Amino acid sequence: MAGSGSNGGSAGRPRSEEAHQAILDATVELLAEVGFSALTVEGVAQRAGVGKATIYRRWPSKLPLVVEAFGGLPRLEEVDMGDVASDLKAMLRSYLQIFNTTPLATILPSLAGERAHNDALSELFDPVLKGRRRPLTVALERGVERGELPAGLDLELAADLVVGPIAVKLFFTGGKLSPRMVGPMVDMALAGLAKS
Template identity: 40%
Template structure:
């Protein structure tokens, strides 16, 4: 009886309506498009509401701030998954091809500069953006680590710096020299980077 009275006094709340994953994707897709068109400063919840055809309440139930919404939209972009061939040069080329394709066919080339620019004076956004970027770099860094384990690259190779050498030129060309954003140039860069990493290892071994 006591348990029955307790249950009556504290009725179990029925669960709320489950989140609609398809609706979330529409919201994030439209947010991503608006980021590319307007930048972070121009992005507003009202604009997302109009484009996604949802209510403000729907957005704020999922993302409390514009920063959270923008980062969630950025994280919607596909991950780059390295191809394991056992040869670091061919693996980097496959990695570059994916990156090249994403920069040409997704809003990445316009969205990332918008977020980086805002992050320079928005600590909250900077922290969240760094978390996402670091997580998305891990697959590329793991590719370098595997090459070190196989003995293709010297043990002294810093995986994070090697990854920056691979990705940096692509982002620089995409953001600042889009007219010179050519795949054939990146293939030359890959050969130079791999040769340089191997040469540094030989020089280090000779010095030792």
Template identity: 35%
Template sequence: MNQERKLKVIQSTNKLGRPRDTSRDLVIIETTLRHLTLYGYEALSTTEIAKDAGVSKATIYRRWPSKRFLIIDAFKTLPRLEVPNTGNLEGDLKDLLDQLHFLFTSTYVLPVLQILTGEMSHDEVLQEELLPWLEERYYPGRAIIERAIEKKELPEDIDLETAQSIVVGPLLTMVSYSKTNIDEEVLTNLFNFILKALNYKSEEPE
């Protein structure tokens, strides 16, 4: 599972000579994330990152072919959603919303995702590189729904694609475009909305 978080740096092909200092990888990535969040994609400069990270530009370009790929790799080091497994849909959904809330408010995920989404809009290479990877992050949404269907907590004929967009979309939109503080109450409202949207019947009353 950690496997997937490995950096996609260009690997050295040669075994001769001085070996790469892998600690540099991390410093560069961290500096990149910081700059990206502070200045955005355009104002981000490899020259500046190199200075700030105490690294030469060659050291950066030896690992990544361009600014774009450095940023992609930086993004991929960010924390990801974990598939919840609480036993029922209610618990799983609550857990997922909490995870999303955490990612969007306490990590670099939101700004970097937004910046890369902007870049993806006109960059097919970036799309091909990132979309499958983003699906991984979505997967938890889909996974808990599939499990709920198996358990008959949800009707069989539910459309997975739409269903998972209902789980992630509203929260992402709120953190992106609303100044409203996302507190426990909002999360609870959202939780209820989603359950109702999915036609979830609480197990007990039956």
């Protein structure tokens, strides 16, 4: 039932890797249930079946704890199938799959909402969020290289346009994020609304 990490040679009971993971799992669960600001170390300890001291021994406060817990959630995976439309669809489809099988769909709005008025969180998360967008702009850039997309394309704006509908549904209409919506979504972003 105990941990198995090597203490680097020093004596004493080693830190339990089980407890570590249980704490991170409990943090993710509670983030989804009550959100960032209502999350307390005491609640995490109870959920994880762990003493509060065990948490404070590893993280000085809830902010870095939340950051590490969030970092354990899955992210967008790069795909290269030969054309932009297929790449974007495949990437977003598997991403929406993640939304339906992990608490990410609840945690993301909570942290994004907190970011707006919590500078410390903002500074920690902005780079993380920026990194999570990368696979998207990479796919678009590849589309430009292939000649599928125009040369002068604003990649940032294009990325925002592609995932925009997901963000709107996620934050506002709060509706079902089915992978089936990806097809029409990407097609519309690529072709535009206007009559051709």
